[in-house]
Amino acid sequence: MSNIIDLTLVDLVEKIKKKVLSSKEITKAYIERADKSKKLNTYITEDFKNALKKADNFDNSPDFDKKLPGIPIAVKDLFCTKNLKTTAGSKILENFIPTYESTVTDNIWNEGGILLGKLNCDEFAMGSSNETSFFGNVQSPVGEKLVPGGSSGGSASALAAKLTPATIGTDTGGSIRQPASFTGIVGLKPTYGSCSRYGIVAFASSLDQAGPMTQDVKDCALLFSIISSYDNKDSTSIDYKREDYLKKLNKSIKGKKIGIPKEYRVDGMSKEIEDLWQKGINIAKEAGAEIVDVSLPNTNYALPTYYIVAPAEASSNLARYDGVKYGFRSKGKNLIDMYEKTRSEGFGNEVKRRIMIGTYVLSSGYYDAYYLKAQKVRRLIKNDFDDVYKKVDAILTPSTPSSAFKIGEKTNDPVSMYLNDIFTVPINLAGLPAISIPAGHDQKGYPLGLQIIGKAFDEQNILNIAYFLEEEINFKNKINDWWI
Amino acid sequence: MTIDLKTVKKISKLARISVDDEKAKKLESDLNSIFEFIEKLNRLDTSKSEPLTSVVDAKLQLRKDEIKSQNIRDQILKNSPDENKDFFVVPKVVE
Numbered sequence: 001m002s003n004i005i006d007l008t009l010v011d012l013v014e015k016i017k018k019k020v021l022s023s024k025e026i027t028k029a030y031i032e033r034a035d036k037s038k039k040l041n042t043y044i045t046e047d048f049k050n051a052l053k054k055a056d057n058f059d060n061s062p063d064f065d066k067k068l069p070g071i072p073i074a075v076k077d078l079f080c081t082k083n084l085k086t087t088a089g090s091k092i093l094e095n096f097i098p099t100y101e102s103t104v105t106d107n108i109w110n111e112g113g114i115l116l117g118k119l120n121c122d123e124f125a126m127g128s129s130n131e132t133s134f135f136g137n138v139q140s141p142v143g144e145k146l147v148p149g150g151s152s153g154g155s156a157s158a159l160a161a162k163l164t165p166a167t168i169g170t171d172t173g174g175s176i177r178q179p180a181s182f183t184g185i186v187g188l189k190p191t192y193g194s195c196s197r198y199g200i201v202a203f204a205s206s207l208d209q210a211g212p213m214t215q216d217v218k219d220c221a222l223l224f225s226i227i228s229s230y231d232n233k234d235s236t237s238i239d240y241k242r243e244d245y246l247k248k249l250n251k252s253i254k255g256k257k258i259g260i261p262k263e264y265r266v267d268g269m270s271k272e273i274e275d276l277w278q279k280g281i282n283i284a285k286e287a288g289a290e291i292v293d294v295s296l297p298n299t300n301y302a303l304p305t306y307y308i309v310a311p312a313e314a315s316s317n318l319a320r321y322d323g324v325k326y327g328f329r330s331k332g333k334n335l336i337d338m339y340e341k342t343r344s345e346g347f348g349n350e351v352k353r354r355i356m357i358g359t360y361v362l363s364s365g366y367y368d369a370y371y372l373k374a375q376k377v378r379r380l381i382k383n384d385f386d387d388v389y390k391k392v393d394a395i396l397t398p399s400t401p402s403s404a405f406k407i408g409e410k411t412n413d414p415v416s417m418y419l420n421d422i423f424t425v426p427i428n429l430a431g432l433p434a435i436s437i438p439a440g441h442d443q444k445g446y447p448l449g450l451q452i453i454g455k456a457f458d459e460q461n462i463l464n465i466a467y468f469l470e471e472e473i474n475f476k477n478k479i480n481d482w483w484i
Numbered sequence: 485m486t487i488d489l490k491t492v493k494k495i496s497k498l499a500r501i502s503v504d505d506e507k508a509k510k511l512e513s514d515l516n517s518i519f520e521f522i523e524k525l526n527r528l529d530t531s532k533s534e535p536l537t538s539v540v541d542a543k544l545q546l547r548k549d550e551i552k553s554q555n556i557r558d559q560i561l562k563n564s565p566d567e568n569k570d571f572f573v574v575p576k577v578v579e
Contacts, residue, residue, distance in 0.1 A: 095563075096563060097559075097562070097563060099553065099556045099559045099560055100553065192539050192540060193539075193540050193542070206537070206538060206539070232545060232547040235544055235545070236538070236540050238540065238542050239542070239545065298528070300524075301524065301525055301528055303521075304521060304522045304523075304524045304525050305525065307518065307521070307522055308522060308525075315499065322500070323565055324564075324565075324572055324574055325560075325563065325564055325572050326560075326563035326564060326565070327563070327565065328565065329565035329566065332575060333575070334575050334576070334577070335574055335575050335577050336500070337502075337575075338574070338575050339500045340500050340501060340502035341502055343499070343500055343501045343502075344501050344502040344503065347501070352499075352501055352503075352511075353511065353514055353515070353518075355499050355501065356492075356495050356496065356499055356501070356511060356515065357515065357518060359495050359498050359499040360487070360491075360495050360515070363495070363498060370522070372535055373525055373526075373530060374525065375535030375536050375537060376530035376533040376534070376535050376536075377525055377528060377530060377533070378535075378536040379533045379534055379535065379536035380528070380530065380533055382536060382539065413517075414514055414517070414518060415517055415518060415521050418521075429539075430539065431539030431540070
């Protein structure tokens with residue numbers, strides 16, 4: 001039998017149900033692997049002792065009707081976990097112990113999943129390289145000194161390095177899809193309103209969505225079926241009929257209309273990315289899909305819009321971190337001095353930068369010129385997608401404009417860092433679902449991803465297209481365990 | 485438009501984040517490069533566009549306002565940075 005850590009989530013579930021493997025054996029295998037992989041810095045908090053206890057409990061009285069029977073899973077440290085430290089990668093929450101559980105993680109434990117621990121991420125999910133975390137940067141298993149992407153960088157790295165069979169991240173502007181693309185894994189950003197935001201440390205509330213990060217599309221369909229639910233604790237959660245996405249998964253692409261947006265052919269796009277995109281187009285065409293050239297004319301304005309809307313919402317959301325009721329506090333001469341010192345010492349540079357941008361665009365005299373303007377452009381961006389979806393069933397693009405870069409390469413230039421998310425940000429602004437699947441390697445051997453964007457609540461369709469492309473592309477991640 | 489040092493100080497006051505002069509200078513240059521990038525939006529005519537505040541079309545649902553979690557007072561106070569078993573403590577605010 002192959003190694004436990006080489007099995008997919010779906011395989012593990014089957015092996016447990018057939019009693020070929022026990023929950024304890026599986027949990028131990030991942031813990032042993034994590035113990036040898038400290039160099040990657042994927043974990044902020046390990047909960048291994050409890051995980052083994054829970055695995056024992058499962059094996060003693062197993063419930064095989066669950067969808068994740070006794071399966072250990074590590075999650076991004078942006079999800080509140082009851083009685084277990086939740087930091088959001090920030091000093092300001094370094095000792096915060098939630099008294100409640102996020103709905104998404106609760107859904108996983110209710111289906112038999114077992115928490116392994118909390119994974120590193122950019123501070124408050126603000127970053128594209130996992131270099132803004134208070135707990136240090138994460139290394140990519142793809143190569144030494146290489147970023148795993150961000151903000152769900154710890155999740156991507158842990159999954160690609162086989163420290164967890166699957167994981168979840170959050171995506172505000174690309175934070176699931178970009179690291180998925182950089183590390184050769186599958187990442188889905190669901191439709192806004194599909195997964196509850198309750199108990200997820202808020203960054204930009206109108207954009208944030210949780211989603212699965214998995215080894216393949218089947219695993220993605222399984223995990224998505226579990227985490228997506230209507231929740232009355234999140235006022236933007238949508239009450240619609242959710243499917244068993246795994247059961248309905250089929251490799252259907254014939255007759256589908258797939259849009260190729262010309263605006264995504266950005267200036268200076270590398271030949272490798274263009275070739276990858278063309279490869280995806282050719283595969284779809286040969287399988288009988290109809291390729292349609294489409295236009296999303298306001299694509300160019302998505303990033304500037306995002307860098308008004310997201311910081312504005314963040315500046316309000318992060319106003320709660322004042323050192324009074326929880327989290328880090330610095331001593332001050334008086335209350336105001338305490339607030340200012342606490343926030344100055346408790347937040348890192350990128351977070352402070354974004355709070356400042358947000359405060360400025362919402363401040364008196366600038367609100368109309370920036371925030372209102374951005375909301376109007378956001379409407380135009382959404383209208384672009386609405387128009388295109390009258391003609392096509394899905395849209396195919398590259399996930400990122402480049403492969404992974406070196407740690408430190410982009411830290412001094414915020415704008416060049418922001419450009420990483422050029423293909424992913426428009427989807428969050430429009431609230432649509434999109435999946436990134438690994439589709440090839442660049443000359444250096446680093447993974448590259450393709451993104452399939454769907455209509456709202458049409459996750460099944462993009463999963464099906466991804467499932468087909470995945471088989472045709474037959475991507476193999478080149479990870480040589482350099483850190484062990 | 486450009487953001488000067490005075491504006492940086494004003495924003496930091498509004499955001500309740502203290503910045504020293506050196507940090508303020510760095511922020512001034514960062515914010516200017518970011519806003520130069522953001523200003524691109526001014527090229528776009530949005531006079532006929534309604535602001536989009538939410539991508540969710542659905543009507544907001546109401547639920548009963550009920551207490552679901554009980555007896556978590558001690559746990560909540562435990563997260564408080566200044567230890568006191570009954571209250572959240574802050575620096576003195578009245579003379």
